[in-house]
Amino acid sequence: MVSTFDIKINKIAKSRVSEYDVNNVPFGKCFSDHMFVAEYADGKWQKAYIEPYADVPMSYATSALHYGQAIFEGMKAYKNANNEVSLFRPLENFNRLNKSALRMAMPEVPEEIFIGGLIELLKLDEAWVPTSDTGSLYIRPFIIATDEAIGVKSSDTYKFIIITCPAGKYYSEPIRVLVETNYFRAVHGGVGFVKAAGNYGRSLYPTKLAQQKGYQQVIWTDSKTHQYVEESGTMNLMFVIGDTLLTPELSDTILSGITRKSVLALAHEWGMKVEERKISIREVITAHGNGTLQEAFGVGTAATIAQIITIGYEGKDYDLPAVETRKFSNRVDETLRNIRKGKGPDTQNWMLKVS
Numbered sequence: 047m048v049s050t051f052d053i054k055i056n057k058i059a060k061s062r063v064s065e066y067d068v069n070n071v072p073f074g075k076c077f078s079d080h081m082f083v084a085e086y087a088d089g090k091w092q093k094a095y096i097e098p099y100a101d102v103p104m105s106y107a108t109s110a111l112h113y114g115q116a117i118f119e120g121m122k123a124y125k126n127a128n129n130e131v132s133l134f135r136p137l138e139n140f141n142r143l144n145k146s147a148l149r150m151a152m153p154e155v156p157e158e159i160f161i162g163g164l165i166e167l168l169k170l171d172e173a174w175v176p177t178s179d180t181g182s183l184y185i186r187p188f189i190i191a192t193d194e195a196i197g198v199k200s201s202d203t204y205k206f207i208i209i210t211c212p213a214g215k216y217y218s219e220p221i222r223v224l225v226e227t228n229y230f231r232a233v234h235g236g237v238g239f240v241k242a243a244g245n246y247g248r249s250l251y252p253t254k255l256a257q258q259k260g261y262q263q264v265i266w267t268d269s270k271t272h273q274y275v276e277e278s279g280t281m282n283l284m285f286v287i288g289d290t291l292l293t294p295e296l297s298d299t300i301l302s303g304i305t306r307k308s309v310l311a312l313a314h315e316w317g318m319k320v321e322e323r324k325i326s327i328r329e330v331i332t333a334h335g336n337g338t339l340q341e342a343f344g345v346g347t348a349a350t351i352a353q354i355i356t357i358g359y360e361g362k363d364y365d366l367p368a369v370e371t372r373k374f375s376n377r378v379d380e381t382l383r384n385i386r387k388g389k390g391p392d393t394q395n396w397m398l399k400v401s
């Protein structure tokens with residue numbers, strides 16, 4: 047196993063950070079000074095290094111490009127008022143990446159490489175972590191199959207890479223979502239419960255159709271009956287109906303979100319009634335009709351809480367209560383922000399300090 051001491055570091059000659067206002071850059075387009083890379087060959091992780099972020103030469107025959115052996119994670123680092131950098135629940139991402147690796151017949155990454163490499167990278171690129179209230183450094187760890195070979199088989203070589211980019215708030219406006227009853231995101235026995243690249247590619251066309259109808263995202267339903275809601279876009283889905291927080295129970299068609307897990311933990315801590323179970327779209331529409339549907343929102347690393355203002359279903363729009371009236375999701379949003387920014391008590395020990 048590679049320990050953190052084996053990471054070779056090649057530092058950039060001059061940081062590019064002063065060329066940007068990291069609190070104010072478009073999301074996902076401006077990358078920090080360095081990247082972490084580990085290489086897998088001959089049945090083991092061989093070497094790990096950090097080098098300046100740059101394009102790399104790659105063969106067009108690289109197997110990840112053809113057969114989709116590509117998995118990734120999404121996580122964030124935050125800066126507190128003392129300029130200290132912390133990660134939110136990084137072991138959860140580490141474990142989930144390895145779950146994805148197993149399902150996609152790819153090698154798991156040891157903790158020394160994932161967490162060790164990430165910490166070294168963040169130490170070098172601390173200046174890229176935004177200081178603004180809603181700012182964070184988005185972290186993209188991923189593994190790709192790197193065999194230069196045409197032919198469907200699992201690759202013999204892989205790269206585990208981490209790149210990072212500053213992020214402001216992802217969705218600032220409440221979103222309109224369309225319940226998708228034709229296409230589906232995931233199927234039993236498939237790969238919906240892991241972060242495989244192909245899950246995202248397949249979602250783009252239905253999302254584009256929904257956007258042409260004036261919605262920002264879709265609500266995915268189960269592939270067999272299209273009666274039960276599963277996720278919204280790339281977020282887990284939650285409702286407050288009456289005095290109960292409801293979310294679809296985990297299955298092999300739903301990604302086990304770290305934000306979902308954290309929101310549920312806070313709800314339990316606050317003594318809220320919580321139900322993780324199958325939720326039919328009919329139940330949601332009925333609750334809307336009798337006035338008990340108080341809140342609907344997506345939860346995920348990108349947005350934390352994405353408020354849903356309208357649900358479109360079978361040609362009809364159902365408008366939800368104003369965002370300001372939503373007690374639970376607003377409280378969760380603020381609590382998570384405070385924990386991450388070191389402004390509120392981290393009662394569940396979620397933050398891992400880097401600097």
Ligand SMILES: Cc1ncc(COP(=O)(O)O)c(C=O)c1O
Nearest residue numbers: 280281282301303304305346347
């Ligand atoms: C399909 C899908 N569901 C849910 C989530 C939310 O997961 P997390 O809270 O870990 O970001 C994500 C984002 O990673 C996702 O891609």
